Amino acid sequence: MQPRNMSMSGVVDLAAVKAAQEAKAKAEQARAQAARQGGTGAISPADLVIDVDEASFERDVLQRSAEVPVVIDFWAEWCQPCKQLSPVLERLAVEYGGRFLLAKIDVDANQLLMQQFGIQGIPAVFAVVAGQALPLFQGAAPETQIRETLDQLVQVAEQRFGLTGLSVDLDAEPGGPPVDTAAAAGPYDALLNAAAQALDAGDMGGAIQAYKNVLVDDPTNPEAKLGLAQAELIQRVQGLDAQQVRKEAADKPTDVPAQIAAADLDLVGGHVEDAFGRLIETVRRTAGEDRDAARLRLLELFEVVGAEDPRVTGARRALARALF
Numbered sequence: 001m002q003p004r005n006m007s008m009s010g011v012v013d014l015a016a017v018k019a020a021q022e023a024k025a026k027a028e029q030a031r032a033q034a035a036r037q038g039g040t041g042a043i044s045p046a047d048l049v050i051d052v053d054e055a056s057f058e059r060d061v062l063q064r065s066a067e068v069p070v071v072i073d074f075w076a077e078w079c080q081p082c083k084q085l086s087p088v089l090e091r092l093a094v095e096y097g098g099r100f101l102l103a104k105i106d107v108d109a110n111q112l113l114m115q116q117f118g119i120q121g122i123p124a125v126f127a128v129v130a131g132q133a134l135p136l137f138q139g140a141a142p143e144t145q146i147r148e149t150l151d152q153l154v155q156v157a158e159q160r161f162g163l164t165g166l167s168v169d170l171d172a173e174p175g176g177p178p179v180d181t182a183a184a185a186g187p188y189d190a191l192l193n194a195a196a197q198a199l200d201a202g203d204m205g206g207a208i209q210a211y212k213n214v215l216v217d218d219p220t221n222p223e224a225k226l227g228l229a230q231a232e233l234i235q236r237v238q239g240l241d242a243q244q245v246r247k248e249a250a251d252k253p254t255d256v257p258a259q260i261a262a263a264d265l266d267l268v269g270g271h272v273e274d275a276f277g278r279l280i281e282t283v284r285r286t287a288g289e290d291r292d293a294a295r296l297r298l299l300e301l302f303e304v305v306g307a308e309d310p311r312v313t314g315a316r317r318a319l320a321r322a323l324f
Contacts, residue, residue: 042169048093052103054110061103065128068165069100069157071136071150074117074124076108081140082123088143089125092150098166099154100127127153130161159308188214188221195227204235229303237264249278256282256290260297267301275301276315284322295319 052060052072061070073089075082086104093102107114107122117126117133125136136149157163195210211228214221242265248255249262259282266275279301282294298319302312 042167043098044174045094045097045168045170046174048098048166048168049090049102049104052105054112057105057113061128062131064101065132066130066163068098068163069153070128071100071102071153072117072126072128073102073104074107074114074119074122074126075104076106076122079122085123085125085140088146092143092146096150096154096165098168100150100157101166129153129157129163159310160306162306162308188218188224192223192227195224195231199227199231199234204231204238207231208235225303226306229300232300233264233268233304236261237268240265254285256286256293260294263297263301267304272305272309272311273315276311276318280315280318280322283319295323 050060061072064070071089071093073082073086075086089102093100105113107119117124121138123140124138127134127136136153137145141149154165158165191210191214195207195214198204198206198210208228208231211224211231214224215228218224240261245258245261245265248258252258259278263275263278266272266278276298279294279298283291283298286294298315302315305312
């Protein structure tokens with residue numbers, strides 16, 4: 001499984017956002033179900049630090065990264081700096097109380113993972129968030145620097161992907177079973193799964209219809225609202241000549257359809273602030289139906305990025321100033 005890079009200030013990965021939102025919703029449902037059955041759905045502090053190998057990487061790192069950021073400590077027994085760094089990371093994993101999970105990988109026993117992550121020296125620390133890998137630091141860094149990096153990681157994971165971490169119970173038995181998110185099937189899982197399969201197959205029309213079918217009965221369903229916004233965005237940009245669209249937008253700053261199309265491309269390309277700024281400026285300089293068209297498209301793009309993202313919060317304030 002080849003890791004993918006993710007910038008801490010990076011782009012909107014539509015698939016990652018969708019996977020994270022689905023995992024979060026199912027995890028919350030599972031915890032509620034466990035509580036109704038007399039359990040807590042929480043794990044022991046001892047289970048915040050786990051040993052991972054090539055066989056368990058898919059389950060313990062990639063899958064769990066849809067619910068909680070997973071910090072990976074690449075180490076080896078002979079590595080003296082590792083013996084300085086690892087205890088600090090283990091202590092902080094417990095101190096952060098489930099905001100991240102620490103996965104320890106012995107590079108001597110897991111050469112394939114070492115190669116896939118491009119590890120050149122150890123200790124090396126990576127994170128996986130919503131299935132995406134990003135490097136954090138290499139070497140036995142000072143604890144203050146480690147804390148700053150972890151603070152930024154958990155902030156990005158929560159604001160961009162909605163990952164609030166794991167529930168921890170001081171009285172839970174170590175080694176207890178993790179939350180079974182698959183057991184918490186919701187009433188619309190079949191339709192949502194069909195929509196996801198249509199997305200994977202490139203059938204945007206089928207995905208859009210499936211999400212709309214959910215929203216007919218449950219207009220506030222977060223998975224369906226997010227999925228519909230994503231599918232409609234992807235459908236709009238399919239087949240566009242990006243170079244031509246951007247040229248028309250530059251040549252015709254007052255052409256509202258041209259600005260809207262360019263904003264769609266901006267967002268898909270990860271230029272979130274550019275997309276928002278383009279449409280806010282279009283709202284500011286237009287009136288009537290043109291203004292409404294730009295405003296409505298901006299609201300749709302807010303749905304794609306997510307209401308909790310600070311870029312959306314700032315853009316909403318800027319939109320209000322442009323309107324009033």
